[in-house]
Amino acid sequence: MEQGKDRSLVSKVMDGLVSGIVEEKYGAILPPQDVLSKEFDVSRTVMREALSMLLARDMLDVRPKVGTRIRSMRDWRMIDEDVVNWRFRAKxxxxxxxxxxxxxxxxxxxxxxxxxxxxxxxxxxxxxxxxxxxxxxxxxxxxxxxxxxxxxxxxxxxxxxxxxxxxxxxxxxxxxxxxxxxxxxxxxxxxxxxxxxxxxxxxxxxxxxxxxxxxxxxxxxxxxxxxxxxxxxxxxxx
Structure with missing residues (x-):
């Protein structure tokens, strides 16, 4: 039961992050995980899982000394149905x-x-x-x-x-x-x-x-x- 709740929370955080990305709220680099965790009022574990799922969809890129960079929408994995829906949200x-x-x-x-x-x-x-x-x-x-x-x-x-x-x-x-x-x-x-x-x-x-x-x-x-x-x-x- 708790696992299902966590998955639902991760999905909600992912959706919120994507909305911020397509609305250009964050610019080119996402804020640090602890800042994002506070923004979404979730644990760092939940935030880390949400970010890892966006990484797996080629939407983000982690670089040493740079942080989590938002990749161009051209690079997003469009065969993924979630990514398709998110991409079409953007202007x-x-x-x-x-x-x-x-x-x-x-x-x-x-x-x-x-x-x-x-x-x-x-x-x-x-x-x-x-x-x-x-x-x-x-x-x-x-x-x-x-x-x-x-x-x-x-x-x-x-x-x-x-x-x-x-x-x-x-x-x-x-x-x-x-x-x-x-x-x-x-x-x-x-x-x-x-x-x-x-x-x-x-x-x-x-x-x-x-x-x-x-x-x-x-x-x-x-x-x-x-x-x-x-x-x-x-x-x-x-």
Whole structure:
């Protein structure tokens, strides 16, 4: 029981440290452990465990006579779901958003094509079910973002590729980062529903090529808006 309490406390401290990091509260170097322990009102043992877990995720670096340095977000271990969620908390920058779109262009169309070929009957039904919920919600409605993320997650999982499946957290983070700007565009909801429906129908027809093209069309819409918002050149779509 006590062990579970300690783990929960460590997780809470980790979350607080990450919030401070992405909000640039600490600068480049974290305060000493005893100072942080007092700040979070925890023992040095708990603080040491929290810091060691961030070290393991390549978020921190300990250097003699320097202290605990905060590493560039580019170095963070993005395959870790916690790290993905933390990274997407930070204010997005043009290069990061370009990389997000590039990642989606590489993974999602291929995953959609494989879902069209490999998904079981129950997986295809689950994709359709997620879309039916998604299309009833508009940006700003409670549950809209969660419904969108669930739809994309189910498609990636239906690909049957274990590496793609583990990258679903990055895709969910990418969607959460782009939702605010897409929801403000007139006609965005109608376009989103239409492009997602094309994708779902291609998977239901077991048409891999059309599923890939449809998935790319979904991403293209987000890419165009990000390109305008951040004045950054998006990766080649073809």
């Amino acid at each position: 997005p920058d043009p290069q990061f958003m370009r990389d997000v779109i590039e990642f989606r262009m590489l993974i999602e169309p291929r995953a959609a094509g494989q879902a069209a070929s490999r998904a079981s009957v129950s997986e295809v039904a689950a994709i359709r079910e997620a879309f039916e919920v998604f299309k009833t919600l508009a940006p700003g409605d409670g549950g809209y973002q969660a419904a969108d993320e669930l739809l994309h997650t189910r498609i990636v999982h239906a690909s049957g590729n274990q590496f793609f499946q583990q990258m679903a957290a990055i895709i969910r983070g990418a969607l959460s980062a782009t939702h605010p700007m897409l929801s403000q565009k007139p006609g965005a909801w109608e376009i989103s529903v239409r492009t997602h429906e094309r994708l779902v129908e291609a998977i239901e027809r077991r048409d891999p090529k059309e599923a890939e093209a449809a998935a790319l069309a979904v991403i293209d819409f987000a890419a165009d808006e990000i390109s305008r918002e951040f004045s950054v050149e998006m990766p080649n779509r073809r």
